[in-house]
Amino acid sequence: MKLHIKNMVCSRCKMVVKAEMERLGYTPRVVELGEVVLDNELTDTEKLNIEEALQRVGFSIIDDKKSRLIEKIKNLIIELVHRQNDEIKTNLSDYLSSLLNHDYNYLTQLFSEVEGTTIEKYYIAQKIEKVKELLVYDELTLSEIAFQLNYSSVAHLSNQFKKVTGLTPTHFKNIRDQKRKSLDEV
Incomplete structure (x- = not known):
């Protein structure tokens, strides 16, 4: 049985979800970003118990296809940006389309509609x-x-950084007390 979990965006999230599952008496076969795989099917009561336990620690089970697809988009982008150790070698639309087997226009329309x-x-x-x-x-x-x-230049990075944060990268670096957002708050 595969459960799709919302807001599961980092290694710490995986540890928390795994610990909650084990606390409830389940041994997940796989715990990945946005997903838990169990060996057995769950009853509706078991799913409800898991849902309640996960909600207490900031997660929820996603049960419709569109929401799961949006979570996959988010997780792929997070993985691409935050966990890749070398430069990004493809453009975003090709990357998402190839991994999700959907036309990019469909993905972007769905994402915009649901996420705003x-x-x-x-x-x-x-x-x-x-x-x-x-x-x-x-x-x-x-x-x-x-x-x-994979910015085309330092100027491009600096311009985009200032547009989003209101600060230049150098100014940001100098103040250092600017709090970073956790991945699930972006």
Whole structure:
């Protein structure tokens, strides 16, 4: 049985969901971003108990196809931006279309309709959060960050950063007390 879980966007989320499942007496075969796989089918009562336990720790079970698809889009973007160790080698529309087996126009229309923002804006927000993280860690130059996140230039990164945050990357780096958003708040 496969359960689709909303707001499960990081390794810590996976640990919390796995711990909750085990606390309830289940041994998940797989716990991935947005998904838990169990060996057995669940009764409606068991699903309700799991739903209540997950809601107490900030998650919920997604039960319709469109919502699951939107969660997959979000998880793929998060994975692409925050967990990939080298530059992004494809454009976003090709990346999502190939992995989700849907036309990008359909994906973007559905995402915008449900989320109230575009896939591109969500992607940019994730990239800016990654830039903030890298600036705070202070291990890479702005040029290296721009290259890693597939910006065409430092100027493009700086312009996009200022448009989203109201600050230049250098100013942000200097104040460092700007709080970053958790991935599920972006």
